[in-house]
Amino acid sequence: MLTISGVSKSYGGRTLFEDATLQVNRGDRIGLVGPNGAGKSTLFSLILGEESADEGTMTFQRGVSVGFLPQESAPAGEETVLQLATAASDDHDHHVEAKAKQILAGLSFRQKDFDRPAKEMSGGWVMRAHLARLLVQEPDLLMLDEPTNHLDLEALLWFQEYLKGYPGAILMISHDREFLNQLVGSIVEIRLTKLIRYRGNYNEYLEQREAQEEQLLAAYNNQQKEIAHLMAFVTRFRAKASKAAQAQSKLKQVERMERIDAPEADDAKIKFRFPQPPRSGLKAITLKNIHHAYGSNVVYSGMDFEAQRGERIVLVGPNGAGKSTLLKILAGALQPQQGERILGHNVRCGYLAQYRQDTMDVSRTVLEEALDTPSRITEQTVRTILGSFLFRGDDVFKRVSVLSGGEKSRLSLVKMLLDPPNLLLMDEPTTHLDMPSIEALLYALEQYEGTLIFISHDVYFIREIGNKVVHVNAGRLTDYAGDYQYYLDKTAATSARAALTAGARSENKAPVEKKIDRKEQKRLEAEERQAKSKERKKRQDEVTRLEKAIAALEARQAELTLSLESPETYSKPGAAMGINRELAGVSDELETMTAQWEKAAATLAEFENTQAG
Numbered sequence: 001m002l003t004i005s006g007v008s009k010s011y012g013g014r015t016l017f018e019d020a021t022l023q024v025n026r027g028d029r030i031g032l033v034g035p036n037g038a039g040k041s042t043l044f045s046l047i048l049g050e051e052s053a054d055e056g057t058m059t060f061q062r063g064v065s066v067g068f069l070p071q072e073s074a075p076a077g078e079e080t081v082l083q084l085a086t087a088a089s090d091d092h093d094h095h096v097e098a099k100a101k102q103i104l105a106g107l108s109f110r111q112k113d114f115d116r117p118a119k120e121m122s123g124g125w126v127m128r129a130h131l132a133r134l135l136v137q138e139p140d141l142l143m144l145d146e147p148t149n150h151l152d153l154e155a156l157l158w159f160q161e162y163l164k165g166y167p168g169a170i171l172m173i174s175h176d177r178e179f180l181n182q183l184v185g186s187i188v189e190i191r192l193t194k195l196i197r198y199r200g201n202y203n204e205y206l207e208q209r210e211a212q213e214e215q216l217l218a219a220y221n222n223q224q225k226e227i228a229h230l231m232a233f234v235t236r237f238r239a240k241a242s243k244a245a246q247a248q249s250k251l252k253q254v255e256r257m258e259r260i261d262a263p264e265a266d267d268a269k270i271k272f273r274f275p276q277p278p279r280s281g282l283k284a285i286t287l288k289n290i291h292h293a294y295g296s297n298v299v300y301s302g303m304d305f306e307a308q309r310g311e312r313i314v315l316v317g318p319n320g321a322g323k324s325t326l327l328k329i330l331a332g333a334l335q336p337q338q339g340e341r342i343l344g345h346n347v348r349c350g351y352l353a354q355y356r357q358d359t360m361d362v363s364r365t366v367l368e369e370a371l372d373t374p375s376r377i378t379e380q381t382v383r384t385i386l387g388s389f390l391f392r393g394d395d396v397f398k399r400v401s402v403l404s405g406g407e408k409s410r411l412s413l414v415k416m417l418l419d420p421p422n423l424l425l426m427d428e429p430t431t432h433l434d435m436p437s438i439e440a441l442l443y444a445l446e447q448y449e450g451t452l453i454f455i456s457h458d459v460y461f462i463r464e465i466g467n468k469v470v471h472v473n474a475g476r477l478t479d480y481a482g483d484y485q486y487y488l489d490k491t492a493a494t495s496a497r498a499a500l501t502a503g504a505r506s507e508n509k510a511p512v513e514k515k516i517d518r519k520e521q522k523r524l525e526a527e528e529r530q531a532k533s534k535e536r537k538k539r540q541d542e543v544t545r546l547e548k549a550i551a552a553l554e555a556r557q558a559e560l561t562l563s564l565e566s567p568e569t570y571s572k573p574g575a576a577m578g579i580n581r582e583l584a585g586v587s588d589e590l591e592t593m594t595a596q597w598e599k600a601a602a603t604l605a606e607f608e609n610t611q612a613g
Contacts, residue, residue, distance in 0.1 A: 001026050001064055001169060002047070002141060004195070007056030009042060016042055018193040020056070024141065028169045031180045031202060034190035036390055036434050040173045043190070044068070044143060047171075067139030071146040071173075074130040076118035081109060081125075084118045085132040096136060103132045106158040107151070108319035124150035135162065144172040148179055149431060152319040153457045175434050177202055178459035213263050220260045230254050275375040277422035277450045281345030282588055284309050284423050284451040285330060290339035292325065299325050300336070300475050307423075308592065309344070312445075312452040314462050314484065317472035323455050324427055326472060327351075330453060331425045343423075350421030352412060352429055362401035366391050366411060369400055373419040382418070388440035389414050389433070406432030413441065422450035430458045459484070481599065489535075539604040546597040553590040560586065 002024040009017045016039035024030065032040050045051040047058055048068055060066075076084065085100040104114065107128045113121075118129055127150045134142060148156050160182050163170065174180055180187070180202040187198045187205035198205040230250045237243035238251075287305040292298075299322040307313055307330075315323045328334035331351035332341065343349065360369050370382050386396055389410045403411065409432050416424070430438050442464050445452065456462050462484045469480040469487035480487040560583040569575050 001028075001061050003057075003059045004047075005057050005059065007046065007053045007058070009039070009046065009051075009053050015193050017053075017190075017195075020193065020195045022188060022195045022197065024169055024171060026140070026169055028171075028186070029184045030169075030171045031184040031187045031205075032171060032173045032190070033180075033187055033202075033205075033435070035436070038190040040190060041071075041145065043195075044145060044173070047143065064141060065137075065139040066141045066143065067134040067137055068143045069127070069131055069134055069145060069147055071149065072123070072127075074127050076121070076126045076129070079118055080115050081118050081121070081129050082114040084126075084129045085136055087133050100132060100136045103135050103162075104129070106155070106162060107132055108155040108158075110320070128155070131159075135166075138166070138168060140168045142166065142168055142170045142172075144170065144174070146173060146175065148174060148176045148457060151457055152323075153316055153459075153462075154318045156457045156459075175430075175438065176458055176460070177435065177438075178463070181460075216260070216263050220262055223257070223260050227254055227257070274417055274444050274447050275377070275420060276448070277348065277420050278346060279449075280309050280347045280422045280451065282309050282585075282592060283307075283344040284311070284347055285344060285349070286340075286342040287329065288340040288342070290329060290336045290341075292329065292334075292336040292338075298475065303339070303475060303477060305330070305470075305477060307451055307453055309422075309451055310449070311468050312466050313454070313468045313470055314466035315453065315455050315470050315472055316487070321472045322475065323472050326477075327425050327427055327453065327455060328353075347423050348421040349423045349425065350416055352416060352424075352426045360400050360408070360411065360415075362399065364400055365397050366400065366403070366407075367396040369411060370396075370414050370418065373415065375419055377418060385414055385418070385440075389437050410437070417441075417444045420448060420450060424448070424450055424452045424454075426452070426454040426456075428456060429454060430456060430461050481603075536604075536607060539600065539607055543597065543600045543604055546593060546600055550590065550593050550597060553586055553593060557583065557586050557590060 002022075004020060004022040004024075007017050007020045008015070032043065034040055042051065046053055048066070049058075079087070081104065082097070082100060085104055086096055101111075101114065105111075109125075109128070109132075113125075118126055121129075131147060147159070151159060156176075156179070160179060163183055170183070172180075172184070182201075184201055186200065187202060189196045189198065189205070189209070198208050200208065230253060234247045234251045234254075236247075238247040240247075284307045285305075286307075287303065290300050290303040290305070292300045303326075305326070315326060317323055325334065328351075329336050329341065331349060331353075333351055333353070361372075364372070366386065367379070367383065370386055371377075371379065383396060386392075391398075391407075391410070391414075398407075400408070400411070413429060429441060433441065438458070438461060442461065445465050452465070454465075466484050468482070469484060471478040471480065471487070471491070480490055482490075560579055563569050563579050564576065564583070569579065
C-alpha cells in the first residue's frame with residue numbers, strides 16, 4: 001500500500017534519514033517511536049507530500065486514500081460539529097450522519113453539541129471533531145500524531161476499542177504506552193537515521209531491543225578484545241625482522257575488519273533523590289457538603305470527599321462529570337457556592353492545572369527559573385532533571401517568555417518536583433511529555449511521600465501510580481479502595497466500553513463467533529483459577545499488613561500510656577505534653593487503621609464466600 005524506499009533527508013547538515021526503508025501493508029497497525037527530534041513528524045510530512053526527500057521515493061498503490069490527524073491546531077470554520085464530522089461525505093447520505101453521531105457520542109460529545117458551530121469550542125474539542133471526521137471517512141491509511149492528547153479516559157477507551165475494528169491500516173505516533181500495547185502489531189523505531197521494524201506491541205519491542213542491544217554489546221566487546229590482541233602482537237613484533245611479515249599481516253587483518261559500532265546508550269534514567277515534603281496530618285484534605293453549579297448546570301449538590309496522607313487517588317469518569325472542577329475546588333482555585341474545604345494539619349497544597357497559568361518570571365531563563373527553589377540542589381543536578389523533561393543542551397538558556405505552552409507546562413512540573421508540597425494535585429501531568437519524560441515523572445512520584453490526587457488519560461501512568469480510584473459521575477463520587485485494575489474488575493468497565501462501540505463500526509465488521517476447543521478451554525479455566533488465587537492473596541496480604549500495623553500502633557500506645565503513668569515523666573518539663581500529643585496521633589491513626597482493617601477483612605470474606613458459592 002505504501003513503500004518507502006531509500007529515503008534520505010537532512011536539515012542544515014543534520015541527517016534525519018539515510019537510506020531509510022519501510023513497507024506499510026493493508027491492515028497494518030504500526031507505532032512510530034523515537035526520541036524528540038528523531039524525525040517522526042518529518043517522516044509524516046514526507047509521506048503526506050508536504051516535504052520532499054533529498055533522495056529516495058514514497059510510493060502509494062493506485063487509489064489509496066490517506067487521512068491525517070495532526071497533533072495540534074486543526075482548523076474550524078463556520079460549520080457545525082456534525083457538519084465537520086461528515087465533511088467530504090455526501091450530506092444526503094443518512095447512514096453517514098448516523099455513523100457520525102455514534103462516533104461523536106463515543107468521543108464524549110453530547111447531542112446538543114452536534115449543531116454548535118465548531119469554532120465556538122476549545123481546540124481540544126475541535127481536534128475530536130476532526131478525529132470523528134477521519135473515522136467517518138475511513139481512509140485506507142489512517143495517520144495519527146498523538147491522537148490521545150485531547151481525550152479524557154472514557155473517550156480514549158472508546159477510541160481504543162473502535163480502532164481495534166478499523167478496516168484500514170494505521171500509522172501512529174504516540175507516547176501512550178498502554179494505547180500502543182493495545183493496538184499495534186509492530187513498532188517502527190527511528191534510530192541512527194534508519195527505520196527499524198520490530199514485530200509485536202510496545203512492550204515486546206522493548207524486550208526485543210534490549211536483547212539486540214545485549215547481543216550487539218557482546219559482539220562489540222568481543223571484537224574490541226580481538227583488535228586489542230592483534231594490535232598487541234603488531235606493536236610487539238613489527239620491528240623484529242623475523243616477525244615483521246606476520247605483524248603486517250595481522251595489521252591488515254585489523255584494517256579489513258568491518259567494525260561494529262559501540263551501542264548508543266539510551267538517556268540514563270535519573271537516579272536523583274527528589275526533595276521530600278514535610279509530613280502532614282493523617283487527614284490531608286476534606287470537603288464537606290459541596291454545592292457548585294455553572295449557571296443552570298449543577299455539578300455538585302452536597303458532595304463530600306476525603307483524602308488521607310499517602311493516598312494516590314486517580315479521578316476517573318466521563319467528560320463533563322466534574323473531575324477538573326473537583327480538582328480546582330480541592331486546590332482552592334475555585335470557591336464552591338456552598339460547603340467547606342478543610343486542609344489537614346501542616347498541609348501545603350500544590351496544583352498543576354491542565355492549562356497552566358503563566359506564574360513564572362518570564363525574564364528568567366529556564367535554568368534560572370528552575371534554580372529558584374528553597375531546596376539546596378546543585379546546578380548540575382537541576383540540569384539533569386531539566387534534561388529528563390526535554391530541556392536539553394542550550395534549551396536551558398531559553399527565556400521563559402519564548403516558551404510554548406507545552407514547555408511552560410514541563411517547566412512547572414520540574415519546579416513542583418524540586419520543591420514538592422505534601423498535597424499534590426495534578427490535571428493531565430503527562431501531556432506534552434515523551435516516554436522517557438513520563439518515566440522520569442514516574443520515578444519522581446514513586447519516591448514522593450506526600451498525598452497525590454490526579455486526573456490522567458494515560459492508562460500506563462494510572463496503573464503505575466494510582467492506589468485508589470474515585471469515579472466521578474453526575475455529581476456523585478464512588479470510592480474504590482484499590483488500584484485501576486481493581487476498579488475495572490469491580491465495574492466491568494472494559495466490557496462496558498466495548499458495548500458502547502458496538503454498531504459504531506463499518507457494516508462489514510460483524511462480530512465473528514470464535515470456537516474454543518477443549519484444550520483452549522482448560523487453559524482459560526487454569527488462567528481464571530490463577531487470577532482468583534492471585535486476587536485472594538492480594539486481599540489476604542492487605543489484611544495481614546493492616547494487622548501488623550495495628551499491632552505496632554497498639555504496642556506504641558501501651559508504651560506511651562505507661563510513660564504517662566511514670567512519675568519520672570513529670571520531672572522533665574514538657575515531656576508529658578509531648579507524650580500526650582504523640583499518644584493522640586497514635587490513637588487517631590489506630591482508629592483509621594482499624595476501620596481500614598474492618599473494610600479489608602469484610603472484602604476478603606465477601607470474596608471467599610463468592611468463590612465458595
